[in-house]
Amino acid sequence: MLPLPSAPDCASEEGTWCQQVYKLTGNEWLAASADWLVAKPLKIILILLIAFLIRFLIRKLIDKLTKAPGDGKHPALLRPLRNRTNGPLSIETIERSRQRAETIGSVLKSITTFLVLGIAVIEILAELGIAVGPLIASAGIVGVALGFGAQSLVQDFLSGIFMMLEDQYGVGDVVDLGEAIGVVETVGLRITTVRALDGTVWYVRNGEIMRVGNFSQDHSVAVIDIPLAHSADIEHATRLISQTATEVTSEPPVSEDALEQPNVLGVDKITVQAVYIRLTLKVRPGKQWAVQRTLRGKILAALSDAGFENPLPLLLGSETTE
16 A cells, blocks of 8 residues: 655644645645745736836836826926026027937836836845845956957946036037037937038047037027128128117017127227227027128128128238239
8 A cells, every 4th residue: 555645744733834735635746835826926926016007117117107197297207407598488599408308218217227226126036035135246347348348438428427417408509519519400319419500420439529519509699790891880880780780680580589789899909901890799509690680791791881881801802903
């Protein structure tokens, strides 16, 4: 006769998986292994479910904070941060604000995924009886080694994060990044894309940007230097320039971009060629070039109608004759 199966010691403990499996199967081995076959897999599944639920909820919260409310305000995520564009979002700044919020949100999502799933993996390893201390120490050493091996990449990412947080520039801004000057098309964590005036697209690594000149923040100043002949009546010309600039500023399209009245500073410099009268006008960001062209054309036409000679063509003509 076969020996009758004997109940394992753990089967006498009330409420244990061992007891439940032994009652269902009557198998000593299955009952003794119930902790590995049932309890631990269930705990691991529970850990994963909780981790993915937490990750899902945090990502949904980040999406809510990075989405523009649609009422002319910045996304909620950007409100505590420094913003160069205050008040309601204009058409020019909607894309900039959206991309900035999405990029910062992407970083937060990546950090959330890394932390939540990292903690879940550690919990699972501990549940399996694996010592996580040496693993964490080894991971730290590997991380340091990778950090040293990819210093430039880490520098690019860190620079990109700080540029986003400080709002140094954004999509649509006209910037001077040293070698690259043009309109910002995209701002990423590693690369900033700038399109130059001639259409060239420059890909600039964020870690290599030592300085940023932004022509499109807060406001811009249109600066116009008007040349006059040395024999010209400076006072008369100055009054005519001021009058013409005031008239042009009060009418579209300049009136739509002007933030203040024009300011005639007077004689700015005297060269062999001409006497230069400087005029300045505070305008909306990025509109200084269009305003300068309009004002310069109108003022030169008014001076010509009033009998003032432009000294530059005369000088060029004399050089050609020689």
